[in-house]
Amino acid sequence: MNNFITYEYYYTIPSDFSSQTILMIGRGNDIYKRFYLGVQAMEYIIKDIFICKMNIISNLSYIDNLEYLVNNLNLEKNINFVGYESSPDKYFKNSNLHIFPSISESFGLVLTESKIFGIPNILIGLDYISNSKGGTIIIYDDTPESIAKESIKILKNNEYMKIMGIEARKSMRQFKNNL
Numbered sequence: 092m093n094n095f096i097t098y099e100y101y102y103t104i105p106s107d108f109s110s111q112t113i114l115m116i117g118r119g120n121d122i123y124k125r126f127y128l129g130v131q132a133m134e135y136i137i138k139d140i141f142i143c144k145m146n147i148i149s150n151l152s153y154i155d156n157l158e159y160l161v162n163n164l165n166l167e168k169n170i171n172f173v174g175y176e177s178s179p180d181k182y183f184k185n186s187n188l189h190i191f192p193s194i195s196e197s198f199g200l201v202l203t204e205s206k207i208f209g210i211p212n213i214l215i216g217l218d219y220i221s222n223s224k225g226g227t228i229i230i231y232d233d234t235p236e237s238i239a240k241e242s243i244k245i246l247k248n249n250e251y252m253k254i255m256g257i258e259a260r261k262s263m264r265q266f267k268n269n270l
Contacts, residue, residue, distance in 0.1 A: 105208055112146060120150070120152065128192040135243075146182050149173075150175045183205065183208035188212070199223070203222050213241050226256060226260070
């Protein structure tokens with residue numbers, strides 16, 4: 092049996108893709124979550140899509156290395172550290188993409204949350220988790236350039252983004268809390 096999911100499928104309104112915003116959610120201080128890859132990818136993404144923003148939703152404790160990286164890459168205007176949110180719904184409602192650079196997951200609750208909101212995802216090699224299919228791009232080259240290339244492909248093609256969002260949301264129908 093799969094894990095419980097935090098949002099009810101039929102009561103969740105999908106993202107409207109209105110903001111050119113990328114999400115990264117989780118424990119930003121955990122080395123296995125590899126948030127630095129998403130931050131480094133933003134350096135390349137904003138060269139092509141200069142209005143793109145990233146919200147990092149994470150406990151702000153012990154993320155000095157990420158803050159330093161953001162400052163060192165001059166991304167302060169593009170990357171926002173939100174802090175921990177027990178209910179991050181407001182960030183899902185208009186986001187365009189979720190980058191999930193983790194290499195250590197069993198189910199990926201954050202992945203289910205973004206998919207229920209119909210947000211496309213980029214995973215780095217996590218093809219083995221049960222919720223990895225549908226609305227996701229799985230890449231096996233864990234470089235910022237590869238992440239940026241796939242991100243730009245999604246963000247610049249609204250039709251492709253919408254199709255991926257529909258696939259992401261549809262793939263979540265199989266996960267039912269009442270089981």
